[in-house]
Amino acid sequence: MSSYFTKNIGAMVLLPVATVLILAGCVPNNTSSDANNLEQSIRVSGTGTTYAIPDVLSFTLVITREGDTVAPLKVAVDEVTANVLATLSQANIDKDDIRSYAVQAQPLYDYSDDRSKPRIRGYAVTRSIEVTMRDPSAYDQVLDQSLATGVSAIQSANYRVSDPSKYYAEALQLAIDDARGKAEILAASGDVTLGKIIRISEHSSAPQPAFRMESMRAASADVSMPGQSDIQAQIEVVFQIN
Structure with missing residues (x-):
């Protein structure tokens, strides 16, 4: 303390204080009063x-598909995206709290042969969907349903206070x-x-x-709880x- x-x-x-005040007569009165x-x-x-x-939970759903050519992979990612958006809508998540990013494609390289340059063995097509939940209690249900629709990963889960x-x-x-x-x-x-x-x-x-x-693990299911x-x-x- x-x-x-x-x-x-x-x-x-x-x-002595009075003497100082007399000698310093040019000092404003409010200054002496404050002192x-x-x-x-x-x-x-x-x-x-x-x-x-916390009453708000934000997280990112990642959808990834790998294969030989990009076009069919994008179709597969788009199908999963549509199913995920439907799942989020059923969970009463507002459209303004969902942000779906454009598809990204990148080559996958094979480095197994050290004597030659890496060769392209296929492609990975990915889309990320950022979600904000105003009712975090439904997170585990949304998580399970999203994974069931084909989501590859859930990243960056963060709780906050509105x-x-x-x-x-x-x-x-x-x-x-x-x-x-x-x-x-x-x-x-x-x-x-x-x-x-x-x-x-x-x-x-x-x-x-x-x-x-x-x-925290409950008897019947995994339950995510914010601290x-x-x-x-x-x-x-x-x-x-x-």
Whole structure:
């Protein structure tokens, strides 16, 4: 706990201060008032933490087919894509939350003969579909159905909170309460009373929570469950003392 506590005591402190104010008459009155307030103040830090559960899940479905020629491979990828889009629609995933990328084709090389240049042994045709789920509880069902339609892989699964600012606002309030509690303890120990807030500053950045991906096995099926993320706010508060 970092804190700062000061109070003027006796004439030996007040007299030099008064002399300085007379000699520095050109200094604006609000500056001297602010300085006096800071001299009779308690400065404390405060920390607040809230715990957010993600309500949005993003992932990428990858469809890949390999063969001798590109054209029939593209047809196969397009067929799987149509089935996947139908599956996602049945899962009540909005079209705006689905992004299907153009097909990509690349040659596959055979490096088995070290004495000659690699030869093309076929082609791989791939399409990626990015999906955002507003109801992560249905993820396992969508996962199973997507794999059944011919999806080759699921990549980049990430949980996030749709409105992290709400949790950060709660953390800020907790940080203020924490700072006030510390200041009250210090004021009581110094036989003074706590006054209004003179200055408050925020030391934490905007919330960008990252969530731990956790997997739990149930008795009947595999269930993917998001972890929780700590959203923390840190502030410094200066209280006037009386």
